[in-house]
Structures are given as structure tokens and as C-alpha cells.
Ligand SMILES: Nc1nc2c(ncn2[C@@H]2O[C@H](COP(=O)(O)OP(=O)(O)O)[C@@H](O)[C@H]2O)c(=O)[nH]1
């Protein structure tokens with residue numbers, strides 16, 4: 001197989017463009033987008049400190065050993081990959097930062113909620129289209145917006161740790177539903193059995209919903225223990241996705257499209273509202289008591305539908 005040469009600088013430039021200009025991103029990706037079925041996008045999610053970055057480093061190492069090229073997108077602001085403000089030089093913690101077969105990019109949380117999901121979709125979709133064999137997305141699986149991000153992943157690895165007092169039940173329900181592989185990292189710690197039992201119970205309760213039954217892997221990422229077992233499951237899930245491509249991909253693509261459409265429409269609407277100080281006029285009416293916010297909402301609805309038809 002001849003591989004497209006990876007041009008890190010060109011990629012970095014394209015990503016900056018995508019992040020900074022939504023309209024340009026749409027034009028660029030409309031041209032570049034590819035969805036080859038031999039590219040696996042692996043989402044690694046879980047609570048802060050669970051060992052996601054350490055685990056990602058292990059996974060990169062294994063994929064590289066198989067001769068695969070890897071792109072990494074870290075949405076976790078505290079990730080060593082991102083070299084965040086506080087942890088300035090931790091990017092060097094990645095053993096793979098200088099490997100030309102590995103492309104690492106961080107995404108700032110940059111405030112905007114929906115924006116994070118959308119910008120991550122764009123960047124991951126670009127990387128999916130750019131000739132890498134695998135793309136890893138690290139996110140902190142805490143909020144809905146982080147869970148939304150995972151619609152872009154083919155395989156979602158949920159990383160948990162024993163005995164943090166965070167019962168599995170307390171985790172956001174949505175994240176349990178999208179996990180394809182459970183990892184119990186820091187399996188060198190006490191409390192592992194209880195966590196396994198809790199996960200098993202949840203899986204058992206939802207058994208009918210699964211075609212692919214999520215396995216539970218135990219790892220000690222800092223010692224590279226259990227990584228082969230995890231990689232086996234990652235490969236099995238890739239094969240499962242290939243065999244059930246439409247059933248797996250369709251709901252994920254639907255979720256992406258929903259988010260993308262909502263983002264696109266809200267940008268259009270904000271552009272319309274921003275025109276001619278309409279918004280200010282409405283606000284003046286509300287503040288002066290001439291209209292209430294619901295009457296204004298009705299006006300906004302009418303205004304937008306007229307403008308959209310024109
Ligand atoms: N004892 C133990 N510590 C680990 C393990 N994996 C990661 N750590 C440590 O946990 C801390 C958080 O790891 P990190 O990968 O940054 O977690 P993240 O926030 O989920 O990305 C670091 O100090 C790691 O060295 C493990 O399997 N066992």
C-alpha cells in the first residue's frame with residue numbers, strides 16, 4: 001500500500017484555518033472530506049486524571065509498532081499533549097512528539113460550548129481524510145458537549161479508575177451508552193473488583209441493546225500493562241464496525257449532522273439578528289416594557305422565516 005506522505009505543516013495550517021473560520025472550514029472540508037473504511041477513529045474519554053493521556057501514549061506506541069500512522073487530537077485542556085498553560089513543557093511527556101508518523105494537535109476549550117464539538121468534528125474529519133491509519137481523540141467525558149464530540153469516533157474507550165468514589169452510576173448516563181470498550185486503568189489500585197462488578201451490572205441491565213457487548217479491559221498505563229489486551233479489543237471493534245458499517249456509522253453521522261446543522265443555523269441566525277441593530281431595538285422594547293420577551297421571540301421567528309425565504 002502506498003501511503004500519502006503526511007505533511008504536518010500543511011495539516012497544522014489547515015487546522016488553524018478550520019478553527020478560525022467556520023465558513024472556510026465548510027468549503028475546505030466539502031472538498032477534502034473522505035471516509036475510508038480502513039481508518040479507525042478511537043475516542044479515549046473518562047474523568048480527569050483517569051490516565052487517558054498515558055493510555056493514549058501506550059496506544060500510539062502499539063499502533064506505531066504495527067507501522068500505522070497516528071493523529072492525536074487532545075480536547076482535554078490538561079492533557080500533556082496539549083502542553084496547557086500550567087503544564088507548559090509536558091508535551092514532551094509524549095514519547096511520540098518527535099515521530100514523523102505521529103501528528104499531535106490540541107484543541108483549546110475556547111469557551112463556546114457547541115463550538116467545541118463542531119470544531120473537533122472538523123479537525124477529526126480532516127485528519128480522517130488525510131491518510132492516517134488511526135486517529136485518537138482524547139476528551140474529558142464529563143459534560144454533554146464532550147459526549148457529543150465522541151460522535152466522531154468509531155470506537156469509544158471509556159477510561160475509569162477504581163476507588164475514586166465516583167460510582168459508575170454517577171457518571172453521565174449518555175457516556176455509558178456510547179462506550180464500546182471499558183478500561184479500568186490504575187488496576188494496580190484497590191477497589192477494582194467493585195468497579196468491574198458495577199460495570200458488569202450496567203452492561204447486564206442493558207444487554208438487549210447491545211449487538212457488540214463492550215468488553216472490560218484492565219490496564220496499568222504507567223507500566224504498559226494490559227495494553228495488548230486493550231489493542232486486541234480495539235482491533236476487534238474495528239472489525240465489528242467494518243462488518244456493521246451502516247448500523248454503527250449512521251447514528252453517529254446523524255448526531256454529527258444534527259450538531260453541525262444547529263451550529264450552521266445559529267450562525268446564520270446570529271448574522272441576521274446582528275443586521276441593522278434589530279436585536280438592540282428588540283432589547284429596547286423589552287427593557288422599556290413595550291413588549292415582553294415572548295412577543296419578541298414571535299417577532300424574531302417571523303423575521304427569520306421571512307429573511308430565509310427571501
Ligand atoms: N498508579 C497509576 N497511575 C497512573 C496510571 N495511569 C496513569 N497514571 C498517572 O495518573 C496521572 C494522570 O494521568 P493522565 O494520563 O494525565 O490522565 P488524564 O487526565 O486522564 O489524561 C499521571 O500522574 C499518571 O502518571 C496507572 O495505571 N496507575
Ligand SMILES: [Mg+2]
Pocket residue numbers: 052053054076078079080138
Ligand atoms: Mg489527559
